[in-house]
Amino acid sequence: MANWLTKALSAMRHPGTMPFVAGYLKRTRIDYAKEVGDKIDASVVMAPVQWVQRAIPEARLRVVKRKQDGSVEEQASHRMTALVRQPNPHFGDVHLWAATTLSYLTDGNAYWIKVRNGVGRPVELWWVPHWAMEPKWPADGSVFISHYEYRPGGGIVPVRIEIEDVVHFRHGVDPRNPRKGLSPLHNVIREIFMDLEASNFTAALLRNKGVPGVVISPDGGAQPAPEDVESVKAWFRQAFGGDNRGAPLVMGGATKVQEYGFNPQQMDLSAVRDVAEERVCAALGIPAAIVGFGAGLQTAKVGATMTEMRKLAWANGVLPILKVFADEISRSLLPDFAPPGRAAGEEAEFDVSDVQALQDELDKLFTRVDTGVRGGWLMVAEAREATGFDVDDSHRIYLRPFSAIEVPAGAPARPVAVPDDPGKTGAKARRRPSQAQRGYVRALVRMEDSLRAAAEKRLTSFFTALGKSAKKAARPLLDAEDLGQAARSQGEVKADELLVERILAGLDIEALKGSFSQLYEAHYLQVAKEVAKAGELVGITTGLPDPVARAVAQAGGRRSGLVDLGKQSRRALFDAIAEGRAEGEGAVQLAQRIAGHVEAGPWASVEQRALTIARTETKFAQNVSTIEMARSAGAGQLTVFDGRLGPDRSDPDHIARDGIVVTAAEAEAMAAEEHPNGTLSFAPYFQEDEE
Numbered sequence: 001m002a003n004w005l006t007k008a009l010s011a012m013r014h015p016g017t018m019p020f021v022a023g024y025l026k027r028t029r030i031d032y033a034k035e036v037g038d039k040i041d042a043s044v045v046m047a048p049v050q051w052v053q054r055a056i057p058e059a060r061l062r063v064v065k066r067k068q069d070g071s072v073e074e075q076a077s078h079r080m081t082a083l084v085r086q087p088n089p090h091f092g093d094v095h096l097w098a099a100t101t102l103s104y105l106t107d108g109n110a111y112w113i114k115v116r117n118g119v120g121r122p123v124e125l126w127w128v129p130h131w132a133m134e135p136k137w138p139a140d141g142s143v144f145i146s147h148y149e150y151r152p153g154g155g156i157v158p159v160r161i162e163i164e165d166v167v168h169f170r171h172g173v174d175p176r177n178p179r180k181g182l183s184p185l186h187n188v189i190r191e192i193f194m195d196l197e198a199s200n201f202t203a204a205l206l207r208n209k210g211v212p213g214v215v216i217s218p219d220g221g222a223q224p225a226p227e228d229v230e231s232v233k234a235w236f237r238q239a240f241g242g243d244n245r246g247a248p249l250v251m252g253g254a255t256k257v258q259e260y261g262f263n264p265q266q267m268d269l270s271a272v273r274d275v276a277e278e279r280v281c282a283a284l285g286i287p288a289a290i291v292g293f294g295a296g297l298q299t300a301k302v303g304a305t306m307t308e309m310r311k312l313a314w315a316n317g318v319l320p321i322l323k324v325f326a327d328e329i330s331r332s333l334l335p336d337f338a339p340p341g342r343a344a345g346e347e348a349e350f351d352v353s354d355v356q357a358l359q360d361e362l363d364k365l366f367t368r369v370d371t372g373v374r375g376g377w378l379m380v381a382e383a384r385e386a387t388g389f390d391v392d393d394s395h396r397i398y399l400r401p402f403s404a405i406e407v408p409a410g411a412p413a414r415p416v417a418v419p420d421d422p423g424k425t426g427a428k429a430r431r432r433p434s435q436a437q438r439g440y441v442r443a444l445v446r447m448e449d450s451l452r453a454a455a456e457k458r459l460t461s462f463f464t465a466l467g468k469s470a471k472k473a474a475r476p477l478l479d480a481e482d483l484g485q486a487a488r489s490q491g492e493v494k495a496d497e498l499l500v501e502r503i504l505a506g507l508d509i510e511a512l513k514g515s516f517s518q519l520y521e522a523h524y525l526q527v528a529k530e531v532a533k534a535g536e537l538v539g540i541t542t543g544l545p546d547p548v549a550r551a552v553a554q555a556g557g558r559r560s561g562l563v564d565l566g567k568q569s570r571r572a573l574f575d576a577i578a579e580g581r582a583e584g585e586g587a588v589q590l591a592q593r594i595a596g597h598v599e600a601g602p603w604a605s606v607e608q609r610a611l612t613i614a615r616t617e618t619k620f621a622q623n624v625s626t627i628e629m630a631r632s633a634g635a636g637q638l639t640v641f642d643g644r645l646g647p648d649r650s651d652p653d654h655i656a657r658d659g660i661v662v663t664a665a666e667a668e669a670m671a672a673e674e675h676p677n678g679t680l681s682f683a684p685y686f687q688e689d690e691e
Contacts, residue, residue: 013140013141013142014137014141014142014143014144014178015141015178032189032190032192032193033189035193035196036189036192036193036196038106038131039106039185039192040102040106041196042192042195042196043195043199044191044192044195044196044273044276044277044280045106045185045192045280047291047292047293048280048281048284048286048291049101049102049105049106049284051286051290051291051313052101052105052284052286052317052318052321053097053098053101053102055313055314055318056097056098056101056318056321056322057093057094057097058352058354058355058356059318059322059350059351059352059354059355060350060351060354061081061084061093061326061329061348061349061350061351062074062075062078062081062348062349062350062351063075063078063080063081063334063346063347063348063349064346064347064348064349065345065346065347066345066347067345072385073390075346078337079337080329080333080334080336080337080348083122083123083124083125084096084125084329087112087124087125087126088115088124088125088126089124096112096125096127099127100112100127100169100325101321103127103129103130103169104169104171104181104321104324105171105183105184105185105284105321106130106183106185107130107131107181107183108170108171108172108174108180108181108182108183108184108186109130109133109168109169109170109171109180109181110127110130110168110169111127111128111130111133111148111166111167111168111169112125112126112127112128112166112167112169112333113125113126113128113150113161113165113166114165114166114167114333114336116165120336121336121337122333122336122337125167128150128152132150132151132152132153133148133149133150133151133161133166134148134149134151135147135148135168135179135180136148136149137179144179145163145179146163147160147161147162147163148160148161148162148163148166148168149161166332167328167329167332167333168328168332169181169324169325169328170324170328171183171184171324184283184284184285185280185283185284187283188276188279188280188283191275191276191279191280192276192280194273194275194276195273195276195277198273198276199273216232216236216255216256217255217256218255218256274293277291277293278293281293284317285313285316285317285320286313286316286317287309287312287313289306289309290306290309290310290313307357307505308505310357311357311358313357314352314355314357314358319352322350322352325350326347326348326349326350327348329348330346330347330348333348334346334347334348364510365386365387366387367510369382369383369386369387370383371561373399374399374558376398376399377398378398379395379396379397379398380395380396380397380398380399381395381396381397430658430659430660431639431659431660431661432659433639433641433659433683436537436538436539436683437538437639437641437683437684437685438683439537440534440535440537440538440683440684441641441681441683443534443537444531444534444622444626444681445681447530447531447534448618448619448622451523451526451527451530451618451621451622452611452614452615452618453614454523454526455523455610455613455614455617455618456610456611456614457610458519458522458523459519459609459610459613459614460606460607460610462515462516462519463599463600463601463606463609463610464599464606466507466512466565466569466598466599467594467595467596467597467598467599467600467606468595468599469506469507470503470507470569470573470594470595470598470599471591471592471594471595471598472506473502473503473505473506473507474503474506474573474590474591474594475587475588475591477499477502477503477506478499478587478590478591479587481499481587496574496577496578499577500570500573500574500577503573503594504566504569504570504573507569509565509566509569512565513560513561513565513566516560516563516565517556517557517560517561518557519560520556520557520559520560520617521553521554521556521557521560522556523556523617523618523621524552524553524555524556524559524617524621524624524625525549525552525553525556527552527618527621527622527625528544528548528549528552528553528621528624528625528628528629529544531622531625531626531629532544532548532625532629535629535633538683538684538686539633539684539686540629540630540633540684545632547628547632548625548628548629548632551624551628552621552624552625552628555621555624556617556621559617559620563613568601568602569598569601571602572594572597572598572600572601572602573594573597573598575597576590576593576594576596576597576598577590577594579593580593580594612676615676615677616676619674619678619680619681620671620674622681623667623671623674623680623681623682624668624671626638626681626682626683626684627664627667627668627671627682629684630664630682630684630685631664633684635684635685635686636663636664637661637662637663637664637685638661638662638663638664638667638682638683638684638685639659639660639661639682639683639684639685640657640658640659640660640661640662640667640670640680640681640682641658641659641680641681641682641683642657642658642678642679642680642681657670661685667682
């Protein structure tokens, strides 16, 4: 088998250049490529190319090594990256990347030549113009590329450059010559020619005014001699040019003087130039608006849209280029710096963590991995690896929520409390609470109303401000969208989804989540301080230890994630827009409706929303504070109070668990599963509490 494969490979023949008649495009006999030339003089090409040239230096070339466990380790101070930063004595890496990008995008091929020292290691890198370098191969096609020919300065005699001394960046593969790349601008060469011709036409009109300014002709059909025509022209320019403009004109004979001109609007070529701008930018993967072309700015008038377009430009335009560059450097340059016997696994890549246009995506990545770590299903090591940080064995841990209970796959959930049946396996014995425990729970009930009212006030302010912010973000967008009755009567269809996303972008939901989490943490901490004051009733010293305060505040921060501000606001925006259109509202009325819907969220009003959340979180904060204080005081168990102080004392489930003694972990699970109107409470349990 091996011998057959070796023979097959040795017999492989590579095709030569495909015949291509004069470089003509289909359905034309004009050589547009020759007319356009190297494209460097075409503004429609250089504007997006220069944008990419300015963008690429934001990314940082680095060498990484992938370990067997999949983690990545950056090789700091690598000699190859040092050489790329200072490729030769005459220019740095910014100029190197700019020139490489120019050749890569305009021709589809970019070349570096390596200059080696006495031991064969590259010590200089030189970019060479793409028109001065050409891959070569034997006529029989037995070798894909045997060497390169370099013609410096357009010289007739080529210089042979061995293949190992060239770094050849290709944009895909040119089917007509598989050894070279194909320019992304190849298929828009006609549009480039159109833009150049339109530019030349306009410039010629402006330079020469395109037509004479006035026409002076004899009246009555007389035929003046040529010398008379020239003398009148000279006299007219002298008499009425410069500072003499506006002077009175008196002719000695019957003469007609007529102004001759044209309407510039009739010669407007902007539509033709828009086509060229759009297609060239599309070929390069860059939105036209990012470059500053009018074709793109006509459809991008808000900041949120421009932000998204910058991300799109990086995703579709710059990142694919960086991937090609990194892959070719890993293949053609990095091996020159590997010592003999060095283990494989090194590769080049571009670090884009400092790219401003991608920061929002990085923020979302950090939010996702943080949610996974806090949720307990993602290891700290996995989160650090995903975000580009170093990983060691100390990071291979999970941070489980304190309220989580391990249940084997396929097994039913473990009951926390069951009816009082001492003979039944897993049953909890009911014990009569002590006077101190009953007093402690009564104290919790007394303080609950004031704590709930304080939380309700802060939540109402937060959600009201959220509604106002939505109104403020929506108003200019609604004005621009023209959602009034006049627009609807014309049958215009508006993209609700895009409108909603623009409003959400103006709200900055991620920042609001942070503020909302701080609001929760502050409320939980306030509840913990009040609960601590009642601690002396059950033998716990009054005061709030720092570990307890931190644990309670962190629990509040986690609970804030149960309110999905982004999802609820998005649903509210859709509902408001739909209702507003159905009512025929204009921008002002619809913006006001949006404010009301966003502040209320899934509830009927902002007051109901704040009341429901405040009531639920105040009770949960009391329970969490009690559990943490019991732990801090050395009480590993707690007595359950349920139903006896609330309106649903007849609920069998509540009666079943009222009075039982549970562990702190079981109490956490019970509190986490409690419904919003529950009456569940706990009191620390000590052995001496039994009566």
